[in-house]
Amino acid sequence: MNDGCQWRKYGQKVSKGNPCPRAYYRCTVAPLCPVRKQVQRCAEDMSILITTYEGTHNHPLPIAATAMASTTSAAACMLTSGSTSAPRLSGISAPSSSTTAYINPHGPSHFYLQNQLISPSSNSHPTITLDLTNKYNSSNFAPSAPRYPPAPTTFNFSSSIESNSMPSWTSACSSTSSQPQPYNNKSTAHVYSSLNQAYWQRAATSALPPPAPNNMSTDTIARAITSDPSFQSALAAAITSYVGARSNDANANGASNYGSSRYLDRSSSLGSARQGGLMLLQPPMPVVVSGPKSVSGSPEDDMEQAD
DNA sequence: CGCTTTTGACCGGCGC
DNA sequence: GCGCCGGTCAAAAGCG
Numbered sequence: 001m002n003d004g005c006q007w008r009k010y011g012q013k014v015s016k017g018n019p020c021p022r023a024y025y026r027c028t029v030a031p032l033c034p035v036r037k038q039v040q041r042c043a044e045d046m047s048i049l050i051t052t053y054e055g056t057h058n059h060p061l062p063i064a065a066t067a068m069a070s071t072t073s074a075a076a077c078m079l080t081s082g083s084t085s086a087p088r089l090s091g092i093s094a095p096s097s098s099t100t101a102y103i104n105p106h107g108p109s110h111f112y113l114q115n116q117l118i119s120p121s122s123n124s125h126p127t128i129t130l131d132l133t134n135k136y137n138s139s140n141f142a143p144s145a146p147r148y149p150p151a152p153t154t155f156n157f158s159s160s161i162e163s164n165s166m167p168s169w170t171s172a173c174s175s176t177s178s179q180p181q182p183y184n185n186k187s188t189a190h191v192y193s194s195l196n197q198a199y200w201q202r203a204a205t206s207a208l209p210p211p212a213p214n215n216m217s218t219d220t221i222a223r224a225i226t227s228d229p230s231f232q233s234a235l236a237a238a239i240t241s242y243v244g245a246r247s248n249d250a251n252a253n254g255a256s257n258y259g260s261s262r263y264l265d266r267s268s269s270l271g272s273a274r275q276g277g278l279m280l281l282q283p284p285m286p287v288v289v290s291g292p293k294s295v296s297g298s299p300e301d302d303m304e305q306a307d
Numbered sequence: 308c309g310c311t312t313t314t315g316a317c318c319g320g321c322g323c
Numbered sequence: 324g325c326g327c328c329g330g331t332c333a334a335a336a337g338c339g
Contacts, residue, residue: 009312011331024330036330
């Protein structure tokens, strides 16, 4: 998928435990930009794409990337080091990474799963983002540039868990893969807490960064998240809350700077979770609902949201 | 012609 | 020390 940045593929490798090759990309926006991106399909569900970002951009990001990050936060991790907000964040030099998993929109829903880790000391929260938009169809689901900027229908579940305990569903999650493989142990762990809503809610009050267990794979996580009843419950609650909120402020938020009739058409109908909007669940607030994000608006404002 | 992708080789970390 | 494995390099091929 197009995330607004320019990437050059520099390698491809089949990793152990997953027949699908992992592709390695390097940011080409700037000659010396150290940011890397890895893309791999989930071994257990080929419709899931797992993308891992690593590194810190040393250049201003394209507007498209800024918009992307502001809505899905897929690139939020990258953006936190991007110079669109450079005055505030230019000092960040710690390695950053994020993991995303896309689920084929041909299915009943279009998931966008993300885990991100900027640095242990940062205030960022691991997130699960469900992108329920219709912006991808069968012709452009394959990596290519979507015609429009990413639509703002994003359900963002953030969590933080104590370092001295693990979610109770860890065993169940592991059972989905007899031999969990750390396809990527840089940023896979933090999603776990999001699978247990109760745990997540408890953890919402914790200020500690989550631990980084390294014995589970991202595709296992993605699979577990999307099948976990707790997650589904959280999603249902989120959608319910979202629809209700949209009923109240659809007019206020619907006229976004997207200026796209396509988006406006979506936002005019509230009967489906695929419609536009943005929901954030992020500590300390159990549920925060906000309207569509602006693409052409101030990147600074977007970054405030991304943070 | 310049840029990107492909792909086998190479390298370093890690476990035994 | 050896082998495995993930990540990167770089030459060749592809493409517009």
